Amino acid sequence: MEKNIKSIRPFIGSKNFEISRSFYSHLGFEETVLDAKMSVFKANEIAFYLQDAYVKDWIDNTMIFVEVEDVESYYSKLLALNLPEKFEGAKLTPIRYLDWGSECFLHDPSGVLWHFGKFK
Secondary structure, three states, rough: OOOOOOOOOOOOOOOOOOHHHHHHHHHHOEEEEEEEOEEEEOOOOOOEEEOOOOOHHHHHOOOOEEOOHHHHHHHHHHHOOOHHHHHHOOOEEEEEEEOEEEEEEEEOOOOOEEEEEEOO
C-alpha cells in the first residue's frame, strides 16, 4: 500500500456547539463552517471536525494528543488565554514531566481532553 497520507482529522462532539465553537476560536484555531451542525477547525497543519453532537460516553473518552515544540511556552500561552475563566467546564492542568517527555492538559467545555506534549 502506498503511504501518501496527508493528514488525519478526528471528529469530536460538543455539549453546546456554539460554546465549543467559541472556545476553539479563542484557542487559536481557524473555523470553516461546513453546515449548521459541523465545522472544521485548523491551525498550521492540523485540523479536526467539531460536530453538534453529544454522546456523554464518547465525549468523556475522547482524547487528542498534539505534539508541540516547547511545552513550557505552549502552557504559558494557554495560561494567558484564561480559558477556564471564560468557559464553564474548561480546565487547564499544569505540565507533567514523565519518562517519555512532558505534557499539559486542557479539557474543553464539553469534556474533550487535549494533551499538548513533547517527546524526549
